[in-house]
Amino acid sequence: MNYLQITHEDVCNGNGLRVSLWVSGCSHRCLNCHNPETWDTASGIPFDEYTKKEIFDDLSQDYIDGITITGGDPLFEFNLNEVYELIKEIRNLFPNKTIWLYTGYSWENIMNYKSCSSDNFDYIEESYVDGLYEIRKEIISLCDIVVDGEYIDEKRDLTLEWRGSSNQRVIDVKQSLAQNKIVLYCD
Incomplete structure (x- = not known):
């Protein structure tokens, strides 16, 4: 996974003072996107242990409320494994910090995904797509x-x-997960 930027004291992308990670890669390509430079998975620099330490150093500060992962799209296919591992580690090391995530996918598209069994996919393709949606659900949870x-x-x-x-x-x-329906944080 590549990323373009880390914003160390961000007040625009979530509640409170946050660290924001801007990942590369997005297939949505929205018209007049605010961050088109994040679309290409090759843009930015590789996410590595040094980058993770930089984020963890920020999160260890009492005045930082949490992390926002944005981009690009953190749920883009090529970001999934590293985003999943990062979020699991943050949840374990910093249980009192909040995790915000921006995605172009809809809640319904991810949480209500049904296997696309049809003649258009062979077994390997179908299993691969199913796996993508399972990890997306795990990340969201x-x-x-x-x-x-x-x-x-x-x-x-x-x-x-x-x-x-x-x-x-x-x-x-x-x-939303507890009530099995979408509950908005704000209107």
Whole structure:
């Protein structure tokens, strides 16, 4: 996985003072995307142990409320394994820090995914796609807040907190999973 930037004291991408990781790679390619430089998986620099230590050093500070993982799309196919391992480690080492994640995928698309068994996929392709959605579900379940949905330029609304267009939602993951329905963190 590559990343473009770490914002060490971010107040724009989640509640409180956060560290934000901007990963590379996104297949959504939204019209007038705020970060088109993050689309290409080859952009930025490789995420390594030094980068992880830098993030963990930030998270160890009492004044940092948590981490936001954005991009690009952290749930893009080529980011999944490293994002999953990073979030598991953060959850273990920093249980009181919140984890926010931005994705162009919708909650419904990920959480209600059904196997695409059809003549269009062979067994290997089908198993691969199924595996992608399973790891996406696991990643989401470890987060506190997910901001979902592609940016839609026609629905741009600068008055909204923590999102760019009105179709995007700020979802309370723990409450949504507990109640088996989408519970918004804010409108």
